[in-house]
Amino acid sequence: MTEETRLNPLSSQSAIDHATLWQYMQKLVDRLFGALDGDAAMDEALDIVVDLLGADRGIILVTRADGTQAAINARSQGKALSAQERERISTTFVRDALETNRCVVFDPRGSASPSASATTLNIFAVLAAPLRSAAGTRGVLYVDFRDRRKFVAEPHIEFFISAATLIGAVLEQHTRAMATSDQLRGAKTFWVESRRAPSLAELLAPRSMQPIARELEASLHGDTPILILGESGSGKTLLAQAISEASNRRPIVRAVLGSSDDLNTITSELFGHERGAYSGAVSKRVGLVEFASDGTLILDEVLNLPTFAQRLLLDFTQFGTYRPLGYDKAQPKQSKVRIIGATNGDLHAAMRDGRFREDLYHRLAGVVLEVPPLRERREDLPALAEVALHNADSTRQWSLSDAMRRLLVSTAMEWPGNVRQLETMMRRARERALVEDRNATIITPEHVDRRDLERAAMATQTTRPADAPTDWQSLQAERARLDEREEAAIRATLNQCGGVVAQAARELGLARTTLLSRMDTLGIRVTKRA
16 A cells, blocks of 8 residues: 555554544455455455554464364464464464354453463454354454554454454355366366377377387386477477377376476475465365376476475375375375376486486386487478378368478478477468468468578578578579569559559459568558559
């Protein structure tokens, strides 16, 4: 809040009229609804109440299945309380609020007798109110005061009870949102296996993939972990998914590692957490290893996993056991999965540098598959391009011209983006072909976007001698001559038509949008005659 709109804490005011109380309530509602988005919603909500009341500490406690309470949010002066500080509350008043299902107030100026914990912790005043939902009481909103100069009277209590009602509603909605998010995460993992993707037979059909096919002969239907290595865009994830499908190890769950370096976040993603396990854990979360039980867990980019989290994965790969955050039972949970790891990094260099555990590598590398980069699979390129065209548009039989085939296998094309780059190029070429001819079924070099050609050839252009004759240079010279002839023809037709683009397009037998696109590419600007 700005200095102009900031309100003095309620507890600093000994007398409060209803106008003031409603002013504070409006501020609470405005700030609560501004905090509803994001994972920090409950921390924001608690900060708002502590700030407006002028309390020293605020805690939201939820009731676990076993009847005990867990502090899911604990704040003071806009900061989270440590685990030790969370324990320094008066549990007597929390218990009373739950048992009586009403707001409990401790004020030494009233008739209530201080509890032992309040005296020990030097707590001057306490407010504790139940957090209600449609399913009953979910927990308690607790605040305490340790400054004897502050006031806690009926208006303060009235405000606090209203705040607890709002917090309870926010907690209910946040819990539902978290539960829905987990359900969507689970549904998404199953969507990964149901979408259209190449089969293992299709992926291994090219001659260049035969070494991988032979490596998989004995291990496809076993439990041995598989580690897939290869450059970015070379098709590692597609291969991992195809292996999972072919081995009939479902469900197939993909975990993209390294998106966070926070241990709680990583542990929760992989192994889940119990309600109240840490600040913000308002509901139980099922981890990816549990979703993948009896199926396949694809660990994408394992090299991105922080070293302090690699130990967690090592224990799971070794014993198949794990503990969600906050799980306090004697026996750990178990999940039997086949692990398929993938990375585009240099694992051996990472082990030498201490960035990746050698023991974890040996647990993951039961079978090691290296996917060759596209520049080493030139003989496969035309067939892969036709597959990409079919995947982009299965309504017609696409094919490549002889010139297009020669272009794809040319040594001038280095394919730094591998299969992903080829697929993008084919999609764009198809779109350009259809713009020129709605009935097109053949892709020629003229349909390829110049930017795609430049990206595919960029590695060679920087190293090839300037006087070396290449197919690429010949193609570029030919395209330049064609562009000059096309520009001359368009300018002549526009001149005949008085600069009217629609009329010129009819004369040329083109769609108006196609002509405008070519004019923009060739830098042609015209002004219609008066």
